[in-house]
Amino acid sequence: TLLPRIRLLTDMADPAALRDLPAPVPPLRRRLELTGLVSKLLDAQPDLAPRAALFDLADSLATLMDEMQDEGVSPDQIAALDVSDESGHWQRALSFLNIVQRYFEQGEEAPDTIAFRRYALEERLKRWQETPPEHPVILAGSTGSRGGTHRLMCAVSRLPQGALVLPGYDFDMPGPVWGGLTDALSGEDHPQFRFARLLHELALDPVTLPHWHDQPAPSATRNRLVSLALRPAPVTDQWRSEGVHLPELTEATEKLTLVEANSKREEAMAIALRLRQAAEEGTTAALITPDRMLTRQVTAALDRWDIVPDDSAGIPLQLTPPGRFLRQVAALFQRDLTAESLLSLLKHPLTHSGSERNTHLRATRELELHIRKKSWPFPQPELIEAWGEAEGFPDWAHWVAETFCQPPLHGTQALSDWLMIHVERAEAIASGPAKGDSELWKEGAGRKARQVVAELEGEASHGTDLDARDYADLFGAILAKGELRDRDAPHPHILIWGTLEARVMGAELLILGGLNEGSWPEIPGADPWLNRRMRHKAGLLLPERRIGLAAHDFQQAVAADEVWITRALKSDDAETVPARWVNRLMNLMNGLPAKQGPDALKAMQARGRHWLALARQVEAPIK
Structure with a gap:
């Protein structure tokens, strides 16, 4: 064939191997089964949890099962954890975990989607080990944050013509910092942690890793500034030692705008005004945020000008x-x-x-x-x-x-x-x-x-x-x-993306919205089963993984040509805390007066205040 075969990471099964695997159970069926099992357990032991928590418990139990399947962690490994100091909570958790034991025994039950994917991947890796393909195999765009993806990336890198294309790689981080990103408990929240772990396992030097292409970055000086701002907490003293070697920051932040609105409504209106200007000029602009309430407010504000954005997430069916x-x-x-x-x-x-x-x-x-x-x-x-x-x-x-x-x-x-x-x-x-x-x-x-x-x-x-x-x-x-998805025809140049979609797409203008703690990054949800230390011992993902992925999304997006960083100073009449990466960036710039850092930050804020003033005029009542 002349055309390459392109597959998603979730579709890596060998068609020949699928004949030997049972068909996966639909996710809805597994959820209904878990709901029934949890319901019976609560009926038998009402003191375990309130009845109102039935569906939340079934959901979180299904999520834990998926993670255990993906990371290759069996219930026996969970049960063998040392819980001498938390026996009361652990006995309650074990009561729930015991009812799903049979779903991990191959042959007893039809596998769920994640287990089926893991079995298919194991079959693929086994075939590759026996007869490695001689044709090129390129895996692109993944950070390897999940166990199955990480194993696949390691296997591809060892093929005769295997290649990995890592997205958002930080070429400005020095070797000693890469070497310090080895402990998940202290480094999981860093944007480059997953790459550091992968390269360490492959025995590759992060500093000498080659570029995928020769095209220059939109702003190499801004990349250096952001890389230094996001250094791990134990080595932030490098701000003083390396900050003096940065170029003048006015050039690095020339196309960077910081919008600090008084409220989320004002933030949404300022974003909508900038998107409206982009629509008039024919510029492709994208709002990137995990905050769905902000995207709805922006969509409502754009409606007054008959602009329907192309929202990748659409509307929740409920x-x-x-x-x-x-x-x-x-x-x-x-x-x-x-x-x-x-x-x-x-x-x-x-x-x-x-x-x-x-x-x-x-x-x-x-x-x-x-x-x-x-x-x-x-x-x-x-x-x-x-x-x-x-x-x-x-x-x-x-x-x-x-x-x-x-x-x-x-x-x-x-x-x-x-x-x-x-x-x-x-x-x-x-x-x-x-x-x-x-x-x-x-x-x-x-x-x-x-x-x-x-x-x-x-x-x-x-x-x-x-x-x-x-x-x-x-x-x-x-x-x-x-x-x-919105049934109306969206505007071809006005886009709304989640952080996942933004990893693989680009635009002339990127607006990073809702950059407050609790919004971006989102607060990790409470885990009713395992605490942070127990997850680490069992080989499961830590809560900081989501923060590290969000940091990687921010670092990748802020490297675009023209970027807006927006946040609201108040939300529901309560003071907000700026996202840790924005906070670090502002503190670093304020601490580099010799490189015109404070002046560059004021210029970023001044550009934002211009649009906030326009937003207030639009919202002002007509006298």
């Missing part, structure tokens, strides 16, 4: 009209119907969308006025029907009384039964009294919601018996995992 509608219907099974829940659902755009929507809205308005006048906290079906006869909406009032005013469902039912009555009631509410063709399953959001429901229906037999509250929580959690 926040789309069908997602909200289905969650509201699921809540009806839990408690007696309140006036608030009745009116909010009647006003939903998908309710009574089959036909005669105008009549429905008029009747809803009249019913709301009557409910407020009579102060009905819990509208009763006979009262609604009597009101409908008096006001000339008998059929509509009968439909409301019959469809909405049903008593709550007590006790447990099978998941498949819950789905059946949930979908039937949702379709009845959406179609209206005429039972016409509603808008519930139409458009992109409706089709996606129908797809998720159909998938859940197909796997419902693997679920457990649930009460109304547990079912609503489960359904909402499954919806939350779905995403919908």
Whole structure:
């Protein structure tokens, strides 16, 4: 073949080896199975955890299982940990870990997706060891942060024509610093730690590593500045010794803008104004942030100029009209119907969308006025029907009384039964009294919601018996995992990326938004199973891994040609803390007056204040 074979890292299985492996279990089925197992354990031992934590525990247990499969850590290794000083918590954790033991025994259960990927990778590496391929094999764009990827990178580097292309490699970091990045407990949060570990294992000198190409960096002096700012904490004294050798910083930061807004709304408006200018000039601009609330605010601000950004993440399915509608219907099974829940659902755009929507809205308005006048906290079906006869909406009032005013469902039912009555009631509410063709399953959001429901229906037999509250929580959690790309045609030059997408794409202008602690980098989630020391002993990933990857994303993105760094000084009326990398960069620049560091920082802030002033003018009320 003349064209190269291009594969994702998650699709490295040898087609010939797939015949010998059992088909992987769908992730939803495994999650439902874990939910059932945790539910039975909580029923048997109620003191282990509150019932409200059922789905969070099942989720975190599934995440831990995936990580153990990917890192090649067995439950026996976890059970063998020395926990003499934390026996109480550990015994509770072991109770949960013991119920998933069978999923790690090959042949006992069909493998889940991560285990299947690991088995396929092991088969591939075994074949390579027996008969190494003679053709070129190039692995590009990975930091090797996961165990399976790290093993694959090591194997590729040892092939006759194997090559690794490392993204965001720091060529300005000296050898002694590379040599100090060996301990995960102290260096995992550094952006280059994963490369240091890989090169150490391959016995390669990080300083002499060759460049992939000869194209110069957009700003080599800025790369030197950022590299020095991000040095590991034990060697930050090098700021004094190496900072004097940096060139003048005004040139390095000439295309760097620092926006420090008073609020997240002001930050979003300043970003939107700059994106609008980029759209007018035909410049490709991308907002990079893990903060989904900020991206929604920026999207809303751009809407006033009819600019629809190309958002790589789209909208969470649970926040789309069908997602909200289905969650509201699921809540009806839990408690007696309140006036608030009745009116909010009647006003939903998908309710009574089959036909005669105008009549429905008029009747809803009249019913709301009557409910407020009579102060009905819990509208009763006979009262609604009597009101409908008096006001000339008998059929509509009968439909409301019959469809909405049903008593709550007590006790447990099978998941498949819950789905059946949930979908039937949702379709009845959406179609209206005429039972016409509603808008519930139409458009992109409706089709996606129908797809998720159909998938859940197909796997419902693997679920457990649930009460109304547990079912609503489960359904909402499954919806939350779905995403919908905007159905409208986005602007070709205005992009919104997560940090993952930004690793492999570039733009003329990069806006790094939400650079505050807790946002970028995100705070590592609480681990109910293993603490930091136990994870390190077991060979699992440390919480600092996410911070190190976020630092690598920042270092790679800030090296672009024109870059904005934005943050809000306050969030929800509370003072924020700048991201550690921004803090380091500002402190380093302020400490280098001989290199015009303070002046360069003030110039960056002045460029940001210009756009903040424009944002305040846009938001100012018209007098």
